[in-house]
Amino acid sequence: MSVLYTFPGQGAQRPGMLHALPAHPVVAETLNEASVALGSDVLLLDTEAALRYTVAVQLCLLVAGVAAARHLAMLGAQPALVAGLSIGAFPAAVTAGVLDFADAVRLVRQRAQSMQDAYPAGYGMTAITGLLAAQLAPLVAQVHSAAQPVYIANLNGPRQLVIAGADxxxxxxxxLVQAGNHGARAERLAVSVPSHCALFDRQAQALASAMSAVALRRPQHAVTYISGSAARAMFDGAAIGADLAHNMARPVHWYDGIRHAWERGARLAIEMPTGSVLTKLTQPVFEGGLAVSCETMSFDDIACLVRRHLQ
Structure with missing residues (x-):
């Protein structure tokens, strides 16, 4: 039985999220490393005003995820597998030793800035619950046009989907969803860009070029990297780099990725800060296992849980 760390994507952010991290030297070191890489104080990014912008959101999620994983490592808790949703793939890759944290900070800043600049307003993402992908697809096709694009972006569960595109x-x-009398619901998400669709093809290619200039390694310390886009394990550093660069323009297959982690032996899933959305998505797959989050348990308790699980 193995331990899986999951790292959330945009929408999980909240004001004060970096300040709420544990007061531990390894956390302080992580925050300082991020500030040096950025050339500015990373703790200025988790204010309510700053988090209105994609750059601050993505950087905060990267830093929080890496800091939490490092803190748990100091407490004797290590994952066997990692998986990240969207921007969460970057802290997952850092935790697996695929790329250096400072490189990840600079790449995520480029990623987020390019996404923010491309669609500063009028676009975003909406969650659709209660429909299968096969039911949602014709509704999306009915609406989609070059002038008003919309795509299925996330397949988080059989009936938990996300669309992205123009408002x-x-x-x-x-x-159309709510008029169909299927009991389905639509809810606009706190994401201001249309992630995980072809609208970001050009930005993804630019990030891939930047990715080619950094050192990329095979996952280290027997940690397996699970791609949220491909829904499978990846073991080659260059392939993981391409996965990281292009995930902004590719649909997320989170449900299938978590099933793949289960099939590879994961039975305990720990969600890194912040929030517990991934935990709720993971629980139905981990029937007979356990999914918890750093939002609802202390780091000390999680470390104890991991150590007991591995005995």
Whole structure:
């Protein structure tokens, strides 16, 4: 039986999230390392005002995930597998030793800035619950156009999907969903860019070029990297780098990725800060296992749980 660490994507952020991290030297070191790589104090990014912007959100999620995983390592808790949703793939890759944290900070800043600049307003993401992908796809196709694009972006569960695109197109899909009398619901997410669709093809290619300039290694310390896009384990550093660069333009297959982790022996899933959305998505797959989050348990208790699990 193995331990899986999951790292959340945009929408999980909250004001004060970096300040709420444990007061531990390894956390302080991580925050300082991020500040040096950025050339500015990373603790200025988790204010309510700053988190209105994609750059601050993605950097905070990267830093919080890496700091939490490092803190748990100091407490004797190590994962056998890691998986990240969207931006969460970057702290997952750092935790697996695929790339250096400072490189990840600079790459995530480029990623987020390019996404923010491309679609500063009028676009985003909307969660659709209660429909299968096969039911949602024709509704999306009915609305989608070059002028008002919309795509299925995340397949988080059999009936937990996310669309991305222009505000008007998403609203039109939401109206069709809720008029269908299937008991389905649509909810706009706290994400201001249309992630995980072809609208970011050009930005993904630019990030891939930047990725080619950093050192990429095979996962270290017997940690397996699970791609949220490909829903499978990846073992080659260059392939993981390409996965990281292009995930902004590819649908997320989270449900299938978590099933793959289960099939590879994961029975305890720990969600890194912040929030517990991934824990709720993981629990149905981990029937007979356990999924918990750093949001609802102390780091000391999680470390004890991991150590007991591995005995």
């Amino acid at each position: 008007a197109a998403m609203a039109a899909v939401a109206n």
